[in-house]
Amino acid sequence: METSVLQKLRYAYRPKLPASLSHSIAGIGVEYGGPTESLSDQEALRGLFKHTYGMPIVTFTRGTNGGIGQKLNVGVILSGGQAPGGHNVIAGLFDGLKKGNPESALYGFLGGPAGLVGNKPVEITAALLDGYRNTGGFDMIGSGRTKIETPEQFAASLETVKKLGLSAVVIIGGDDSNTNAALLAEYFLEQGSPAKVIGCPKTIDGDLKNGPVEISFGFDTAVKVYSELIGNIERDANSAKKYWHFIKLMGRSASHIALECALQTRPNICLVSEEVEARKLSLKQIVDGLCDSIAGRAANKENFGVVLIPEGLVEFIPEMKTLIGELNDIMAANEAEFAEMERESFREIVAWLARKLSGPSESLFLSLPEEIAKQLLADRDPHGNVQFSRIETEKLLIGMVENELKAREAAGTYRGKFSALGHFFGYEGRCAFPSNFDADYCYSLGFGAFVLIASGLTGYLSCVRTLGAPAERWIAGGVPLTMMRNMEHRHGSQKPVIRKALVDLEGAPFKAFAKNRDAWALTTSYRYPGAIQYFGPPEIADIVTETLKLEHR
Ligand code: FBP
Secondary structure (H helix, E strand, O other), X not given: OOOOXXXXXXXXXXXXXXXXXXXXXXXXXXXXXXXOOOOOOHHHHHHHOOXXXXXXXXEEEEOOOOOOOOOOEEEEEEEOOOOOOHHHHHHHHHHHHHHHOOOOEEEEEOOOHHHHHOOOEEEOOHXXXXXXXXXXXXXXXXXXOOOOOOHHHHHHHHHHHHHHOOOEEEEEEOHHHHHHHHHHHHHHHHOOOOOEEEEEEEOOOOOOOOOOOOXXXXXXXXXXXXXXXXXXXXXXXXXXOXXXXXXXXXOOOOOHHHHHHHHHHOOOEEOOHHHXXXXXXXXXXXXXXXXXXXXXXXXXXXXXXXXXXXXXXXHHOHHHHHHHHHHHHHHHHOHHHHHHHOOOOHHHHHHHHHHHOOHHHHHHHHHOOHHHHHHHOXXXXXXXXXXXXXXXXXXXXXHHHHHHHHHXXXXXXXXXXXXXXXXXXXXXXXXXXXXXXXXXXXXXXHHHHHHHHHOOOOOEEEEEEOOOOOHHHXXXXXXXXXXXXXXXXXXXXXXXXXXXXXXXXXXXXXXXXXXXXXHHHHOOOOOOOOXXXXXXXXXXXXXXXXXXXXXXX
């Protein structure tokens, strides 16, 4: 495959490391904090994670570390959705391992967790890795969403570890994948295996964060790609002055992506799912709000605009949330029957469901456009999640807004032209060349994962803090995975999972948005961030997101 000029230049980029990791490899020490607790459900989780519950947060410092020079065989998995920087985590891990001991080896499992269960490794050599450094994608070893949950899958994973003589497995993934990492760490110890399990916080959604974990990797690059595109659309809208653009943005549950893009581009409207839930807004109220802004702008002869819609919105609208919850439970409890039903006509499926849904959910389900109703019934992912990227919320809202505006026109309360276009930005951002921030952050996470393993730690998430500062001042270390857990109702029962970090309505990013949004709704205030800059002065090439700046100033 021919490489582009940018690709070649990026291969040569030297990611920046925090000072604690960039001096001599023999001089990296580990400092231990006090015991930790899970977010909630402490008693239940202490019982489920007998070996790994309550471990301390660790920080890398200058010091000595007897384990650094040992020969290690390590396996690595890319898990879940693609996020820019995944290859750099592997590069940091590889370079750390080889610096520690040139005889250490790194194996990548092909196709995600299924590669560990099915023992499909490929040795990652310097020559292989050099074709992927600082570039996007997960294509070096592939990814997958297999959930390791059955006793057979756990046993098969351990078998793979034994066959390859692995000292550790590094799982690069989001909340679900790291939920798996914690279970695997506990299982290996339970079985008397010395193999360690370390996680790395990945997801463009930005919802794998808590106190010490400031952001998951990939968010920075993805939001910059989307913001560039939104800015371009805003400029087009402001030039042609004839379209309303309804843009759905990825981020399965949390609205971090939409909120960050709003702070960067100042659209007319940005819906925030968490606020919709907190204010218990119905679909009708959301549509009314959209129409108020459209009518207000039309009164100023501005029949154009931009609306940002978080991908997971429908699940946060109370009546839709109840409907989806009921559908999830019905589908989980009647898996075989539902699979049979899928051969029937949609009308028959609806009749079958109607008998099982509660009254309000039944009427809501029947009122939805057929396409949307079908999308709500599409297969759940292996973790039991609705695949919101497949639900065309932007089209649902455009249709409902059109109807409401017609009604207002008939009532004489609206005069204007409404012509709307729907967009979905998601996959466009997941495999972009990582920004310098993500390239540096990921490399540091991978290098840190090596230090955690060499220090004999397991059940930890590699962690880099103070990310708003220049990289040399970043603080690297590890956070116990049990600290981020709670019990949640998933797929019909209570499960120990890592809690998703949703947008905090009391947090600085939402407040910064809320302060300005009324003005943006009526006045054209667009901001054009432009493309990611990979070279040039740090104030543009190393720029961080508004979310990070506001949350960690
Ligand atoms: P992860 O949480 O695994 O990182 O994936 C996030 C995501 O990109 C969501 O934003 C999106 O809803 C989903 O993946 C799409 O999944 P798929 O790639 O399976 O279509």
